[in-house]
Structure formats: C-alpha cells, structure tokens
Amino acid sequence: MTTVALLVVDVQQDFCPGGALAVPGGHEVVPLINALAPHYRDVVLTQDWHPADHASFASQHDGHAPFQTKAMHYGDQVLWPDHCVAGGDGAALHPDLDVPHAQLILRKGGHRDVDSYSAFLEADRVTRTGLDGWLTSRGIKHVHICGLATDFCVAWTALDARRFGFEATVIEDACRAIDLDGSLAAAWKAMAAAGVRRATLADILPP
C-alpha cells in the first residue's frame, strides 16, 4: 500500500485510562494499531503537545470548568483539563505502542493561543503543520487514520485530509471516542458529508 499512509493520532498516556483526559477504552487501540502498522510503508505518529499555559486548558480561564465551551478568536473551543503538556509523562506515547518503522512524529498544539485537533491545520484554520507537504512529497494520496479521540483529533484530521485532497479512511475499531454532548454522532456525520470512508481492521488485515 505504497500510496496509503497510516496516521496514528494521539495514542498518548493522557488519553488512556489513568490519564488527565482519559478516553474510555483508549488503551484498547494499542494492540490493534501494533497489528495494523506493519502493513504500511509510511506511518505517522502524532502527539498532542501543549505548553503548560495552553489556551485550551480550563485552568487558564477564570470561572470556567473543564468541558465547558468558550468563544475564542478562532471560534468556539471546548475547555479541557490540563493534558499533554510538552515533555511531560502524560504527553508520552503509550509505552506499549510498538511502531518502530514510523518515520514522522508530528507534534501539534504547541502554539499557546490556538488549539490544533487536526494534524494538518490548527484551529485558526489557516496555520499548517506541514503534514500535507510531507505526505505529498512521498507520493501519498490516501490516508488511513486511527487513534484517539474519534470525535476530536481523529475526525478533524480526517476532515482536513479531505480538504487537502487526500482520500481518507477512518479505521473505526482502532479508534475510541470522548463523546461529549453528541460529539461522536456529529463527527461521523461531518466525516460522511466530506467523503471520509469508514473501515474496520478486518477490511485491511489479511485473514
């Protein structure tokens, strides 16, 4: 599958049980991704990677609690518990993730005032991470996406993959969701409208 890259989104300690922003069952994707990744020549791992005073943290906004929404200069932002602080244990990849041939680890969300769910574009919808160029320069036309969380970073990455002209397929059983106020259903709806395809591991792995 030389023109298909695998994007492994945010399989980090803080998104797994015991972490600061634990996604239910988040750790369960690890063995599935370990089985999937050897089937791809090009694998990208992403890490949510925020400064300690990041604007997406509720702790930075007086009178706001985690999971409330606040209007920011770039649009509405869900405020999160402090998570994935650059260099901290919570930002580390899950220790059992075993993808030694991954050639790019892309860190996103490093600008204090703007979040970046997507691995392609920050939440201002203008600032690029450079992933589109990395993929294009390797001849990649299609991305398969897995990881955490389905309804935030996976979905935004899949939508932006389409925006940049890639085919995009979410491997749904290798993802887990936060599901905040219907966010999971909304994410699947938006992805379907944008032409993101859905697959399962069984569609991809040889029997």
Ligand code: VGL
């Ligand atoms: C994510 C919320 C905040 C994710 C990252 O990886 O889906 N969600 N930061």
Ligand code: ZN
């Ligand atoms: Zn984050």
